[in-house]
Structures are given as structure tokens and as C-alpha cells.
Amino acid sequence: MDITEIWPPYGVTITAGDLELKVAREGDIGELVDLVLDGIHAPEFMPFLFPWTDAPREEIPGNYVQYLARIVAGFSPNSFSLPFVVRRHGEALGIQGLEASSNFAITHTIETGSWLARRFHGQGIGTRMRQAVCAFAFDVLGAAEVTSGAFLDNGPSQAVSRKVGYRPNGFRRLERRGQLAQEQLLVLNEPDLVRGEPIRVTGADPLLAQLGLTTDAGTAANDG
Numbered sequence: 657m658d659i660t661e662i663w664p665p666y667g668v669t670i671t672a673g674d675l676e677l678k679v680a681r682e683g684d685i686g687e688l689v690d691l692v693l694d695g696i697h698a699p700e701f702m703p704f705l706f707p708w709t710d711a712p713r714e715e716i717p718g719n720y721v722q723y724l725a726r727i728v729a730g731f732s733p734n735s736f737s738l739p740f741v742v743r744r745h746g747e748a749l750g751i752q753g754l755e756a757s758s759n760f761a762i763t764h765t766i767e768t769g770s771w772l773a774r775r776f777h778g779q780g781i782g783t784r785m786r787q788a789v790c791a792f793a794f795d796v797l798g799a800a801e802v803t804s805g806a807f808l809d810n811g812p813s814q815a816v817s818r819k820v821g822y823r824p825n826g827f828r829r830l831e832r833r834g835q836l837a838q839e840q841l842l843v844l845n846e847p848d849l850v851r852g853e854p855i856r857v858t859g860a861d862p863l864l865a866q867l868g869l870t871t872d873a874g875t876a877a878n879d880g
């Protein structure tokens with residue numbers, strides 16, 4: 657059997673224009689680690705709630721292996737993560753993730769999180785990949801809402817969320833590098849999604865079955 661038949665998340669492909677999104681697997685780790693080590697944010701700014709990029713440089717490759725292994729090991733309908741590797745013409749650019757933490761089949765709530773290698777920032781890719789996974793979440797997974805969050809001083813992330821149609825949904829007071837930082841919580845409902853290029857999705861039906869979801873939602877966008 658092919659691994660994509662064995663493990664449904666690996667069988668899903670989302671295409672949006674020249675971007676292709678597929679769930680990260682072992683064979684992607686080398687490229688992803690190269691992107692991370694090359695830099696995905698200014699060293700003086702921490703955009704992530706869990707400051708994984710602050711780990712010593714030599715620990716980051718092994719940490720990434722463990723991170724992806726934990727995602728596979730912990731995958732269940734109740735709690736799952738789909739870290740989509742975003743590629744353009746075959747080149748890995750970053751990750752656009754979708755994560756559900758409370759039985760998605762009941763809550764229909766899923767969260768986005770993303771990063772791009774710094775050299776790909778500011779070209780509209782962050783917006784396009786977010787539009788693509790939000791369309792996937794609503795049209796294929798049948799999400800009722802997509803949530804996100806970003807530190808108030810993360811201008812680009814806030815801008816992407818605003819452009820894609822998320823609305824503010826409160827704040828959280830968090831600790832970041834020993835200091836207080838406010839996180840802006842965000843929520844998006846399907847009518848507010850500012851859609852980008854049409855998405856094409858293949859291979860989603862086995863994932864929907866694995867997650868205990870019906871295949872009724874959004875079959876128009878899902879041809880397999």
C-alpha cells in the first residue's frame with residue numbers, strides 16, 4: 657500500500673493557483689528545517705505563542721521531527737492538526753496549519769496558524785494560503801467557524817486575518833519572553849470569508865471518514 661492510502665491526511669491535496677498544499681510528512685522535514693534555520697521572523701520579535709524558534713539552533717531540526725511525530729501520534733477526531741506544507745512550483749515556502757482541539761464533528765471549530773520563510777514574506781502568499789485553507793475548512797470539512805489569534809504587534813498576521821475576513825473576538829493576556837503581551841483573538845464565519853482563487857481538493861474523502869465527518873459538506877470543491 658502507498659502511505660497516502662494508509663494515512664488519510666497524507667492523501668489530501670489543495671491547489672490554489674500556483675500554490676499546492678499537502679500535509680507535512682517525514683520527507684518534507686529537511687526542506688522545512690532549512691526554511692526555519694534560514695529565518696521566518698526577525699530575531700528580536702517572537703510571533704508564536706509557543707516560542708519554538710527560540711530553541712538553540714542545533715536543536716531545531718530534531719525538535720521538528722518530534723513535533724511532526726507528535727501530530728501523527730495524537731491525531732484523532734477529537735483533536736487533530738493538519739500542517740499543510742505550502743509549495744509553489746515544487747518549492748516549499750512554509751506551513752499553513754489547521755488545528756482542531758475539541759471534537760470537530762460536534763464543535764465544527766478549527767484554528768489556523770501559519771508561517772513562511774522570511775524571503776517569501778510580503779508577496780501576498782500568506783493571504784492566498786490562508787484563503788485556501790479557510791475555503792477547505794468551510795467547503796470540505798464543513799466548519800462553522802475558523803478561529804485564529806495573533807499578538808497585537810504582529811502587523812502582517814493581523815493584516816492577513818483582516819483581509820481574509822476574520823473579525824476581532826477578544827483578547828488574551830499572555831507572557832512572551834518574560835513580558836506581558838496581548839493576543840488578539842479572531843473568528844471567521846463562512847459568509848465573511850474573502851475568497852481568493854478557487855481551490856481544487858483531491859483525496860479528502862478518506863480524511864472525512866477518519867474524522868467521522870459526512871461527505872455531504874462541500875462536495876462541489878472536493879472531487880475525491
Ligand SMILES: CC(C)(COP(=O)(O)OP(=O)(O)OC[C@H]1O[C@@H](n2cnc3c(N)ncnc32)[C@H](O)[C@@H]1OP(=O)(O)O)[C@@H](O)C(=O)NCCC(=O)NCCS
Pocket residue numbers: 696697703704769770771772773776777778779780781782783784805806807810811812813815816819
Ligand atoms: C504572517 C505571515 C504568514 C504573512 O505572510 P505574507 O505572505 O507576508 O502576507 P501577505 O503578503 O499576504 O500580507 C501581508 C500584509 O501585511 C501588511 N504588513 C506588512 N508589515 C506590516 C506591519 N508591520 N504592520 C501592519 N501591516 C503590515 C502588508 O502590507 C500586507 O497587507 P496588504 O496586502 O494589504 O498590503 C508572514 O508574515 C510570517 O510568516 N510571519 C512570521 C510568522 C508569523 O507571524 N506567523 C503568524 C503567527 S500568529
